[in-house]
Amino acid sequence: MDYFTTTGDASQRAVDCVIVGVYDRGLGKSAAQIDAASKGLIRKQLKSNDIPTQLGRCVVLGNVPGVRAPRVAVVGLGAADAFGKPQYQRAVQAALQAISQTSCRRILVGLTLEDAGGADVYYLARYTAQAVGEAMYRFTAMKSGKKPPVMPLARVGLTIAARGDAARTLRGARHGEAIAEGVTLARELGNLPANVCTPSYLARTAQKLARDNAKLQTTVLNETQMKRLGMHSLLSVTAGSVEPAKFIVIKYRGKARAKPVVLVGKGVTFDSGGISLKPGPAMDEMKYDMCGAAAVIATVATVARLGLPINVNVIVPTVENLPSGSATKPGDIVKSLSGQTIEILNTDAEGRLILCDALTYSRRFDPDTVIDVATLTGACVIALGHHLTGVMSNNDELAQEVLRAGIAAEDRGWHLPLGEDYADQLKSNFADFANVGGRDAGAITAGCFLGNFTGGLSWAHLDIAGTAWKSGRQKGSTGRPVPMLAEFLLARAGALP
Numbered sequence: 001m002d003y004f005t006t007t008g009d010a011s012q013r014a015v016d017c018v019i020v021g022v023y024d025r026g027l028g029k030s031a032a033q034i035d036a037a038s039k040g041l042i043r044k045q046l047k048s049n050d051i052p053t054q055l056g057r058c059v060v061l062g063n064v065p066g067v068r069a070p071r072v073a074v075v076g077l078g079a080a081d082a083f084g085k086p087q088y089q090r091a092v093q094a095a096l097q098a099i100s101q102t103s104c105r106r107i108l109v110g111l112t113l114e115d116a117g118g119a120d121v122y123y124l125a126r127y128t129a130q131a132v133g134e135a136m137y138r139f140t141a142m143k144s145g146k147k148p149p150v151m152p153l154a155r156v157g158l159t160i161a162a163r164g165d166a167a168r169t170l171r172g173a174r175h176g177e178a179i180a181e182g183v184t185l186a187r188e189l190g191n192l193p194a195n196v197c198t199p200s201y202l203a204r205t206a207q208k209l210a211r212d213n214a215k216l217q218t219t220v221l222n223e224t225q226m227k228r229l230g231m232h233s234l235l236s237v238t239a240g241s242v243e244p245a246k247f248i249v250i251k252y253r254g255k256a257r258a259k260p261v262v263l264v265g266k267g268v269t270f271d272s273g274g275i276s277l278k279p280g281p282a283m284d285e286m287k288y289d290m291c292g293a294a295a296v297i298a299t300v301a302t303v304a305r306l307g308l309p310i311n312v313n314v315i316v317p318t319v320e321n322l323p324s325g326s327a328t329k330p331g332d333i334v335k336s337l338s339g340q341t342i343e344i345l346n347t348d349a350e351g352r353l354i355l356c357d358a359l360t361y362s363r364r365f366d367p368d369t370v371i372d373v374a375t376l377t378g379a380c381v382i383a384l385g386h387h388l389t390g391v392m393s394n395n396d397e398l399a400q401e402v403l404r405a406g407i408a409a410e411d412r413g414w415h416l417p418l419g420e421d422y423a424d425q426l427k428s429n430f431a432d433f434a435n436v437g438g439r440d441a442g443a444i445t446a447g448c449f450l451g452n453f454t455g456g457l458s459w460a461h462l463d464i465a466g467t468a469w470k471s472g473r474q475k476g477s478t479g480r481p482v483p484m485l486a487e488f489l490l491a492r493a494g495a496l497p
Contacts, residue, residue: 011037030110037066084117096135125172133180182302183479190477194270240327259368266374267293267318274347291468379442390463
């Protein structure tokens with residue numbers, strides 16, 4: 001996508017569509033320019049209620065007098081004093097959705113002139129580029145026949161108040177486009193069915209990334225190699241499946257002699273629950289149990305595309321969890337890579353069993369920071385719904401750093417506690433600890449379980465069970481928390497303006 005900036009009058013730009021906004025009690029800045037050029041057409045239509053002002057409502061006007069563009073998309077911005085970054089994103093997404101079925105190749109976004117809660121032009125441009133990526137995404141890989149139409153968008157203009165804002169704006173657009181491509185990759189992997197997106201498929205995806213970018217190196221361990229290393233906790237999850245597990249390591253080198261940030265992603269490509277079988281309704285959505293893996297693979301792809309001066313290692317333990325005569329049974333005890341033993345009381349608490357070996361493996365990289373990402377617990381959905389990612393950490397400064405990244409990226413998290421009181425729920429009479437601690441505080445006890453393998457590490461755990469995908473009519477992967485992770489790494493790399 002080609003992004004450009006302009007300080008010119010929105011009514012005089014030779015584009016296919018201009019996007020402007022109206023508040024419940026007035027016109028946005030670019031809307032005022034369109035209104036002046038059209039001799040009051042916008043105000044007249046507002047007065048007759050032909051243009052809505054409610055946030056996210058949009059109408060597309062054709063052949064507005066005095067305006068060079070053949071279309072003007074007018075989107076409601078709601079109350080001016082309540083217009084912030086979330087409202088900006090919603091407005092841009094609504095406008096792009098309204099024109100997504102058109103033949104527009106060139107558009108001008110006038111909303112970047114608005115005061116969105118004091119947001120910097122860098123972030124407004126970045127949010128815009130991410131919204132463009134979302135509007136352009138269609139999942140068509142498994143559809144036959146005629147594909148749904150996609151707007152042939154090639155150029156996006158961003159209106160700025162002063163020429164001095166151009167560099168920051170274009171930087172934001174470039175970063176936003178890279179993040180959008182990462183989100184698209186994560187969504188595509190998540191949306192693929194489990195008979196296609198297997199552990200082997202994820203491994204091939206990681207290997208292709210390395211072939212396409214010289215700064216990436218991918219290694220894939222097979223089950224024999226994992227067994228030789230002692231990853232018996234991970235292998236206990238895949239015991240019931242004929243699909244072989246894979247252990248994927250991707251290394252990005254952007255800075256000499258610097259400790260890496262290690263991202264660990266849960267890659268259960270289908271989770272039936274194993275012997276502790278899940279209920280049948282909505283079990284198809286358990287193809288999304290690899291969204292943590294998709295997110296970290298997509299994040300390192302974003303980092304590589306931007307060439308950030310930072311070192312990032314990605315670890316993806318990936319398996320299927322299925323019942324069979326060879327499957328792990330409730331009550332079985334396994335030894336993890338760390339040497340600690342685990343009583344498996346519930347085979348549906350399998351994500352932590354693969355992550356614990358991956359977290360132990362991460363130590364060999366002498367990491368600066370380790371962050372694991374997992375659709376880990378339904379309990380996190382009960383606690384936070386589908387809006388916020390659960391954030392747990394053994395380092396409060398790291399937790400705050402992650403939370404700040406989520407706020408800046410508009411991909412928010414919420415800090416949940418860890419502690420011995422919760423860890424006591426994992427006590428076992430027969431092993432070092434159990435893999436579940438009962439219904440109470442289920443998301444937190446899962447974090448405590450992982451904490452048993454992170455002593456001495458600066459570690460954070462992101463539970464994305466509520467945010468990784470949507471159900472119902474809008475069913476599909478969201479690509480979260482790629483924006484949060486990208487913001488975290490942009491900040492760590494000193495790449496923010």
